[in-house]
């Protein structure tokens with residue numbers, strides 16, 4: 013199996029961290045999804061990383077689908093069976109992905125030449141990130157265990173530290189920070205740090 017990846021993508025990291033937790037070896041192939049002349053659309057027509065290429069040539073995307081596939085085919089347990097716990101963990105994954113969904117385009121926006129930037133869009137991204145962080149800080153008890161929800165949240169927080177170190181999200185969220193520091197010591201997180 014190969015994962016088409018970029019080194020800093022938090023979505024890619026989520027898949028790779030889950031693969032480490034599951035003990036599944038996956039070859040990493042770097043893809044320049046953002047390049048104008050990229051032929052990556054032949055792999056993933058949505059033109060985003062990650063995409064998982066199976067040994068039979070079939071390709072899966074996007075990260076929640078890939079993660080559920082890996083979990084279902086490799087002994088799993090990182091996605092709870094149908095029932096209240098499953099919804100709780102999937103909602104947590106959505107919160108982690110939600111930070112990513114705001115932080116990734118926020119970075120794209122602030123990298124544009126200043127006159128082309130949209131302050132209102134940047135403010136909307138920042139609001140989403142702030143609101144999710146506040147929800148997580150209020151309910152850190154919900155971040156128990158190692159599952160697709162906690163992995164997603166940890167990868168999202170790692171992306172914030174990597175791309176926006178000056179934001180210091182943790183300054184006003186000590187409980188979330190303590191949880192993250194402990195989670196970040198897992199081999200699955202240490203081996204998949206962004207660069």
Ligand SMILES: N[C@@H](CCC(=O)N[C@@H](CS)C(=O)NCC(=O)O)C(=O)O
Nearest residue numbers: 021023045046060061062074075076
């Ligand atoms: N919902 C997708 C989001 C993936 C995504 O947005 N990936 C970014 C990298 S972090 C990407 O490929 N961007 C390339 C582009 O937009 O051109 C997932 O969960 O896999």
